[in-house]
Every structure is written in structure tokens, then in C-alpha cells.
Amino acid sequence: MTTFTSVTVLGAGVLGTQIALQTARHGVPVVVYDISDDAVAAGRERLAGIVEQYLGDVGEDARPDADAAVARIDFATDLAQAVAAADLVIEAVPERLDLKRDVYARLAEVAPADTVFATNSSTLLPSAIADATGRPDRFLALHFANHVWRQNTAEVMGTEQTDPAVFERVATFAEEIGMVPIRLHKEQPGYVLNSLLVPLLDAAAGLVLRGVADPETVDTTWRIGTGAPMGPFQVYDVIGLRTAYAVASASPEPGAQAWAEHLRTEYLDQGRYGVESGEGFYRYR
């Protein structure tokens, strides 16, 4: 028996469906909520695609298990109904503070009093959301990465108001569904992974912007020097250059502004978005 036995995921997006599959694969029934029949239909299709991606990674032998997991996943458009039986709600709605706060305000009215709420937010701190939940002691962040089954870290980060017992229950549950729980003892924008990755990517951008070395040379150096499978510009291509542009252009820092401009004129204006478009710093088949 897992620590939580009935999970509702809010948002049938890329992460939401991956989290649902990961949870259901470990025997836990999941309800995926989204706002409309159209959103749910798109979510079902997305989940089917995620299953194929997962099987492409781990092999066809896992298909019966994946099918059984999908059978454990229901979709819903009625929030009250979606969370009626949930002891854990994992929220993976778009990354806008007003939207998230609104979702939590509605959720607080309909969810059972002891249900734990976890946000998968990448950039918003849980303390900016906590009071909207009506249960700040049972609210925290549980952050998954893309390709949940492979990059299986679950960063667990509470606010000052989060009950330590709730924090531990969520970390334990993350482990039960095949994740490696990463316990953060303080709120940290970017959690652990992005707190490390962003300075590396910034430094790499600086070398190229200053004309010290080209992206391929920087990546080669990093791969040989550290044994990492990918250099920083390969990582940029995976993240997507539109995302990198959005982050850089939102920063007031002059170096970031110059980098945003470089990305726009040399890549985005050419339709080079990274892996997703087949070309970024590198070409992909």
C-alpha cells in the first residue's frame, strides 16, 4: 500500500500526463482533471503518445504494465468530482501565478479537508501560493522533470508553513512511485537542478557572446572535461530556444538581454527552435 492511495492530477499537459502514468504504473488510481471536454480529449491523446515514448525507452515488454496503468487513469472535467476521493492532488496547470491561485481557491472549497496539495510549478515558489490553498500546512512543491520515468528526480520543497510530517509523507510517496526524492530544506527558486544548470548555461552563453569559442567547441570541452553526455548548447537545444529566449529576455541583466537578442536574431528568426524544430545550435534528423 502506498502512502497516498488516490491521486488527482490537475492539468492534462505534458508533465501532468507523465506524472499520471508514473503514478498509475505503481498501482495507484489516478484522476486527471482538465477544464473542458476538448482539453480532456487532447490529454487522452497526449497520454497515448507518452505511453509510446515510454515504451520506446524501456522496451515493448513493458506494454502490458503500461496498459494496466492507463486503465487506472480516469479523466474528469468536474473539479469536485475529480478530487472527491483524492488524498493527494498534484497540480500541473500552466505556469501563471494568478491562474494557479485561482485553481487552488476553487480546489480548497471542494477537496476533502485532509487532502494534501502539491504543486509541480517550475518557477513559482510555493510560498506565493500557500495562502490560496486554505491548508498551508498540507501544501508543498513536488517538482517532476520531463521524461519522468528516466529523469526520475522528484524535488520536494515546502514553505515555512508546511507540516514536516506532510513533507516526509510526500517524499516517501515519491519514492514509492519510482522517483528519487530530492529533499530541499528551504525554498529555493529553481530547486536544486535549475539552480545548478542555469549558471552553467549562462556561463556557456557568455563564452559564445564574447566570441571566446563557438558552441560546438564549448560543448566538446564540457563533454571531454566532465564526462557529461551533453554540452550546454545541446542542453539548450533540448530545453528549446524559445524557452531560453523567454527566460533571458525577462531578465534585467545586460548579459541576459544580449543573449536574448542573439537567440532571436540568429536562431528564432530562422525558425531554429532546438530539437523540437529539427534545428537549433545543432541539426537533428
Added chain:
Amino acid sequence: MTTFTSVTVLGAGVLGTQIALQTARHGVPVVVYDISDDAVAAGRERLAGIVEQYLGDVGEDARPDADAAVARIDFATDLAQAVAAADLVIEAVPERLDLKRDVYARLAEVAPADTVFATNSSTLLPSAIADATGRPDRFLALHFANHVWRQNTAEVMGTEQTDPAVFERVATFAEEIGMVPIRLHKEQPGYVLNSLLVPLLDAAAGLVLRGVADPETVDTTWRIGTGAPMGPFQVYDVIGLRTAYAVASASPEPGAQAWAEHLRTEYLDQGRYGVESGEGFYRYR
């Protein structure tokens, strides 16, 4: 025939002997210069140890080739004699500006006029040394990493005075002796690798200092999130915590000062220096 056919290495230290072995393994005769008979004796012993390390890495089958390489390496304590036939001098003396400038001033007097000089300096910029060489157009940095045969980047970095043809000759030669030349088009403290690595290590230190997460958690996150074989604190242990302390304590930045203090009290005072002492952030057998 290699681009340079007779190489002298100044300094029989860890890097000097590794560079000599790497060069000689590719058929080029090498003279290793050091200041005294004692230094040369220590250098011969160090070279023998490096050969065993190299064979431990690549396998015993390479022993005949390694023996042949060692036979191509001479040691000398007379600078004029050591460089009389050299068309390339690679300087790997201790990392002190006054010492290096003094070595180059003496070298300039005795080396053939067309001999190219390359510094393996990790932290000093070649422009700080160039005028002492008497041949700034034939002087540049050629930076090797520890375990030259495995981490086989050779960072090539000139000054504004370096002849581009000399730069290319040195990069070509690096490739001929089994290195991957990393061409830097501008002077950059830390070259490419350390320009990327230092911000990552600083960010990791910050997470631990602020109590966000412990070193093992940070490393686990990095390994799973990026596929890298080592997290930042494993890298710290390899670099050595005395070196990390020296770098941090030399920085005026408050975060670096706090990190230096943390390293001193929690690690150095306990004799925990990293891999070299058997314990740092981790224990080693």
C-alpha cells in the same frame, strides 16, 4: 612527421611529465627540464608512476609503446642545452607570475630564435607573460588537463600579439599528439572548461551553505538530471579541497569567504582533503 619535431617541457611536475609522455607516445622526442638533479630524479620517478597510471587506464597491451615513449624522453638541468634543439617549448612550471616571467626571460636568451613557446598556465593569462618571452608573436597558452591521455583537451589561447599561423601550428600539433584542440579566439581567464565549471561549483556550494540541500542530494540531482557521471561535490573531491579552499579564500566575494570558512572548519581541519586523503565530501577506499 609532426608539425613540431623536438619538444622541451619545462618542469617535471605532474602535468609536465604527463605532457612529456603524451608527446613522446606520438613519436616526438622530448627533453624535460627541471632546476636540479634532485628535481630531475623526482621527475623520473613521477614519470614512472604516470606510466603505470596510464597503463592502468588503457591496459597492459600498451606497455611496449609506453616503454618506447619513455625511451624518447631525456631529462636535463641545463636550460640552454635542454632547449638547443627544440622547435616547441611547453612551460609547466609552478603557477607564480614572477617565477614564470623569470623562466621566460632566461629562456629567451638561450632558445633558438624561431622556437615557439607555450605556457600550460591554468590561472595566469598569457598576456601577463608575453613581453618577458622576447617573442610575443611566437608565444601562446596550451593548456592540458590532469590525466592528459583521458581528459584529452588542449585549450589553445593566444594573446593579441600571437601570430595566427603559430596558433594554428600549435593547434595542429596538439591534434597530432592525440589531443582535441580547443581553440579560444580571445583571452579568457579559466579558458573554456573552468569558465563553465567554476559557476557550477559555486552554485553547488551556495545550495549547501544556505542549507537548501546536502552535498549528496545535490550530486544525485545533477547526475540524474544531466546524465553526468559526477556531481559537483564529487568534482570538488577530485580537484582537492585544499585547492578549492585556496581559490575561495583568495576571492573578495562574501559567499566565497563563507565557503572557504566552511571548507576549513568542516573538512581541512579534519584532514579531509578529498580523494587524495581518502575522504572529503565522500569516503574513498
